[in-house]
Amino acid sequence: xxxxxxxxxxxxxxxMPRDDIDTDRITPARFLKSITFEGIEKALFCDERxxxxxxxxxxxxHKGANMMxxxxxxxxxxxxxxxxxxxxxxxxxxxVGISFAEIFAGNCFAIGVPLGVASAEDVNELIRQxxxxxxxxxxxxxxxxTVSYGDRVVPIDIQETRKAAFLAGTWDMxxxxxxxxxxxxxxxxxxxxxxxxxxxxx
Amino acid sequence: xxxNTLYDKVWDSHTVARLDSGQDQIFIGLHLxxxxxxxxxxxxxxxxxxxxxxxxxxxxxxxxxxPTLSQIRPYEDELAEKMMAALEQNxxxxxxxxxxxxxxxxxxxxxxxxxxxxxxxxxxxxxxDSHTSTHGAMGSLGFGIGTTEVGHVLxxxxxxLNRLKVKRIEVTGSLGPGVTPKDVxxxxxxxxxxxxxxxxxxxxGGEVFDAMSMEGRMTVCNMxxxxxxxxxxxxxxxxxxDYLEGREFSxxxxxxxxxxxYWNEIASGDDAEYDDVYEIAGESIEPMVTWGINPGHSIGxxxxxxxxxxxxxxxxxxxxxxxxFMDLRPGESIxxxxxxxxxxxxCTNSRISDLREGARLIKGNKVHPGxxxxxxxxxxxxxxxxxxxxxxxxxTEAGAEWREAGCxxxxxxxPDQLVGAERSISTSNRNFIGRQGSPRGRTHxxxxxxxxxxxxxxxIADPREMGEQA
Numbered sequence: 001x002x003x004x005x006x007x008x009x010x011x012x013x014x015x016m017p018r019d020d021i022d023t024d025r026i027t028p029a030r031f032l033k034s035i036t037f038e039g040i041e042k043a044l045f046c047d048e049r050x051x052x053x054x055x056x057x058x059x060x061x062h063k064g065a066n067m068m069x070x071x072x073x074x075x076x077x078x079x080x081x082x083x084x085x086x087x088x089x090x091x092x093x094x095x096v097g098i099s100f101a102e103i104f105a106g107n108c109f110a111i112g113v114p115l116g117v118a119s120a121e122d123v124n125e126l127i128r129q130x131x132x133x134x135x136x137x138x139x140x141x142x143x144x145x146t147v148s149y150g151d152r153v154v155p156i157d158i159q160e161t162r163k164a165a166f167l168a169g170t171w172d173m174x175x176x177x178x179x180x181x182x183x184x185x186x187x188x189x190x191x192x193x194x195x196x197x198x199x200x201x202x
Numbered sequence: 203x204x205x206n207t208l209y210d211k212v213w214d215s216h217t218v219a220r221l222d223s224g225q226d227q228i229f230i231g232l233h234l235x236x237x238x239x240x241x242x243x244x245x246x247x248x249x250x251x252x253x254x255x256x257x258x259x260x261x262x263x264x265x266x267x268x269p270t271l272s273q274i275r276p277y278e279d280e281l282a283e284k285m286m287a288a289l290e291q292n293x294x295x296x297x298x299x300x301x302x303x304x305x306x307x308x309x310x311x312x313x314x315x316x317x318x319x320x321x322x323x324x325x326x327x328x329x330x331d332s333h334t335s336t337h338g339a340m341g342s343l344g345f346g347i348g349t350t351e352v353g354h355v356l357x358x359x360x361x362x363l364n365r366l367k368v369k370r371i372e373v374t375g376s377l378g379p380g381v382t383p384k385d386v387x388x389x390x391x392x393x394x395x396x397x398x399x400x401x402x403x404x405x406x407g408g409e410v411f412d413a414m415s416m417e418g419r420m421t422v423c424n425m426x427x428x429x430x431x432x433x434x435x436x437x438x439x440x441x442x443x444d445y446l447e448g449r450e451f452s453x454x455x456x457x458x459x460x461x462x463x464y465w466n467e468i469a470s471g472d473d474a475e476y477d478d479v480y481e482i483a484g485e486s487i488e489p490m491v492t493w494g495i496n497p498g499h500s501i502g503x504x505x506x507x508x509x510x511x512x513x514x515x516x517x518x519x520x521x522x523x524x525x526x527f528m529d530l531r532p533g534e535s536i537x538x539x540x541x542x543x544x545x546x547x548x549c550t551n552s553r554i555s556d557l558r559e560g561a562r563l564i565k566g567n568k569v570h571p572g573x574x575x576x577x578x579x580x581x582x583x584x585x586x587x588x589x590x591x592x593x594x595x596x597x598t599e600a601g602a603e604w605r606e607a608g609c610x611x612x613x614x615x616x617p618d619q620l621v622g623a624e625r626s627i628s629t630s631n632r633n634f635i636g637r638q639g640s641p642r643g644r645t646h647x648x649x650x651x652x653x654x655x656x657x658x659x660x661x662i663a664d665p666r667e668m669g670e671q672a
Contacts, residue, residue: 020396020496020520024634028641029613033267033281035241035288037349047641072516073397076430076496077634078613079332080239081348102400102432103332106363107348120516161224161364168222174250176221177358181255183218184360187229188256191215192464193322194231197457 005169006114009094009140011066014056015130021070022077023104027086029078040082041089057090061134069126070097075104084108094140096147096156098123109162112171114142116156126154142166204368205475208324208437209403211468212343216326218360225362231325231342233260233355234311235298237267237289238615239330243353244292254296256359261320262293262300265310266615270578270605273303282616296356307450309581309607312336312549316420317583319449323438323465328355333549333631335426338435339419341442341465343403346427366433367477369402373410375484380666382559383418384551384629384649386410387425388490388500389482396498399431402477405470406436410484416445417555424550425631428497437469489665492633492647493536494524499633503652503664507532527635528644536662539646543626544575544602544657545638546650548612551629552580554587556650561593563654563668569601570660576618577602578610602657614639627656 031043049055056062068087074097075083084107087095095108096116108115118126126147129136138149140156142163147154158166165171188194204210218227233256240262247253254260267282277283293300301307307314312333315321323341327334330352337344345361354361371390390404404426411419419436426434436442443462446452453461488502499521501508509532513521525531530539546552546560557579569575577597579585585607588594594604611618612630619639620626626638626645633645648656651665658668 018519018523019516022496022632022634024613024632024637028636029615030619030639032238032615033279033285035285036245037242047636051641073400073430076396077332077428077632079330079334079346079348081242081330081350084348099397099400101397101430103346103348103427107350110348110350110354159364165223170222173221173223173225173362174246174354174357176223177227177354177360177362178252180219180227180360181358184227184229184255184358187216187218188359191229191231192460193325194259196451197453197460197464 003112003169003172006112006166007142009067010137012062012064012134012136013067013069013126013130013138014062014065015127016056016068016070017127019071020073020076023075023080023083024077026075026083027080032080032082037082037085037089040086044086044090066091067094067096067138067140068092069123069130070095071123072098072120074100076101079103081107081111084111084113088113096123096126096140109171110173114158114166116140116147116158118154118156122154204477206471207368207405207474207476208341208435208468208470209343209368209405209433212324212326213365221362223362225364227360228326228363230328230355230359230361231259232320232327233359234315234327234329235260235262235352236311236331237264237285239349239352240292241285241288242349243356244296246353247356252357254298254356257297259359260298262289262298263308263311263314264289264303266609266613268608269617270608270610271617273606279617306582309584310549310552310609312424313553313580313584316340316416317581319446319452322446323442324468328361332427333424335432335434336420336424336549338423338426338433339416341435341438341469343433343435346432366403367401368405369478369480370405370407370476372408372479372481373484374408374481375410376413377410377484377487380489380651381487382649382651383414383421385487385490387422388492388497388647389487391425391429391497392490392500393482394429394480396428396496397430399426399429402431403433403435404431405476406434411436412439415555416441417553420553421550425497428631438465489649489652491536491652491662493528493530494521495527495633495635497631497633497647499524501536503537507534507536509533537664539662540625541573541627541656541661542624543620544569544573544653545611545626545628545630546653547576547578547580547610548630549580550631551650552578552584554584556629557584557588557593560650560654561596563651563665564600564602564658565596567600567658569657572660573657575602575657576605576611578605579607581607611638613637627653627662629653
């Protein structure tokens with residue numbers, strides 16, 4: 001379980017202008033039938049890609065992009081981690097959007113994908129830039145909380161605690177959680193339902 | 203910041219540590235696992251050489267992929283068989299309790315947790331499924347989590363979580379005839395929006411909830427996540443205790459008394475403070491139905507479809523997409539919209555009270571010849587109870603299919619799926635594009651009463667008018 005510091009991501013961006021994109025659309029349920037995440041990137045937006053010939057994910061102009069600009073409430077619905085896994089394995093290392101659903105954001109943090117939140121105006125500008133000049137190289141600077149291209153610097157909001165964890169390379173929480181196992185035992189012993197109320201709790 | 207609410211009390215008593223990430227490490231009292239979101243998590247344990255920290259606080263079952271018609275092994279669907287086999291192997295290898303198909307207790311995790319008395323007030327409950335909010339009906343905090351987090355709970359029985367704010371949703375007065383808990387939850391999402399709950403836990407209360415059955419409360423808490431709230435709960439009361447008493451994993455005797463004392467203690471105090479309060483008059487709630495592509499796209503069933511201009515500018519793109527995908531137009535009535543499939547089931551509405559309500563309404567009627575209707579009990583125990591009451595015969599005599607327990611047509615992970623551009627009326631929780639298995643399939647959400655009235659009429663129909671048609 002080695003984790004790495006995530007400080008800066010530089011590259012092209014895939015623009016996904018629609019709002020309320022739920023995880024059923026990111027990875028349709030019938031592609032969850034697997035016991036590994038291997039290959040899950042093939043399911044990324046697969047239904048809408050099939051019905052949308054010029055889908056941003058397939059647009060050759062965005063080939064090799066490593067970030068995605070999205071609308072509001074991205075990742076709503078199902079808790080499936082398959083959605084952020086598919087994005088990450090497709091090559092998306094960071095997302096910038098107007099807002100993100102709660103569980104999706106937690107899953108992204110858990111697997112080391114930073115999320116940046118910006119105003120609708122700024123996000124729409126980034127989306128337009130990526131659409132109109134797809135070769136633009138954007139820089140997402142986690143420490144300074146900015147996305148920049150050319151002379152333009154757009155401020156983004158990254159949850160402070162998560163930002164610190166990305167910068168320090170401590171975003172993989174498992175080691176932290178395991179380190180407190182003795183305290184976990186103590187809390188368990190203090191909860192009366194843990195013995196199904198058979199004995200008085202301490 | 204909220205104070206002295208159930209959320210605050212349970213959070214504080216379950217806090218193990220404050221993490222460097224600024225999150226709290228929270229002890230999880232019950233971990234429910236199923237076949238879809240666990241194989242990679244068990245893989246993670248093997249990778250780090252860890253066991254399951256509290257196997258006695260973990261319970262497994264199978265629900266998402268299970269066929270509801272023929273359950274003979276191996277399943278026809280090789281991928282489903284592979285997932286089932288992986289779960290069986292993992293629970294064996296890690297010593298986790300498992301409610302298998304032959305246990306008589308298998309079912310949708312969010313149905314069996316309360317049904318067996320596993321989910322109790324004052325607990326923290328986690329499951330790799332967003333509808334874990336359901337268990338909040340018991341007066342617990344239910345966290346829907348991703349697979350990496352499932353691994354965290356398996357290895358440590360804890361999660362790293364951000365504390366939420368608490369919004370009290372107060373539904374006053376009483377509900378009119380034909381109006382059900384499903385309509386209450388759809389109305390809440392309609393009013394507050396699908397992201398209105400981001401960053402919040404919803405505490406449901408008021409006279410309507412005081413009078414609501416436990417199964418009704420489960421329906422409402424179930425869909426909290428559809429409003430963006432990861433958690434929804436109702437404070438435990440006598441209704442909760444009456445429901446819990448005598449269930450398989452409920453405490454007994456003196457332990458029961460100690461349990462009731464604890465459960466009363468953890469309920470929100472009279473002096474509780476909330477970050478926000480939203481009030482709805484119960485009398486103003488109509489039977490609801492969705493018309494669009496997310497659970498916030500809903501209307502009172504007798505209302506005309508909303509004009510695009512009535513939505514905030516930023517929402518209009520999604521609304522237009524919704525109308526286009528659903529092939530509906532603003533200003534029209536949703537009543538009379540032809541349906542191909544009617545689905546009564548899912549973790550939202552597959553409990554015995556849902557099936558009783560459906561059977562009561564369908565009795566003596568026939569499912570419209572143009573409609574395929576599936577009735578899918580949420581658990582083997584629900585199925586058995588329904589069959590003892592003869593409900594299955596009422597459904598099959600009306601022309602509906604009576605199935606084995608599972609998630610079924612709520613999502614496209616098992617053979618029960620929409621085909622092509624079929625349109626369904628469904629008691630499930632999500633009308634997202636592609637959700638019911640067909641990329642072009644169209645879903646309308648409604649209560650069991652709306653599903654049955656529509657199944658009979660062959661089109662979306664108001665359950666309040668059923669009597670008049672006869």
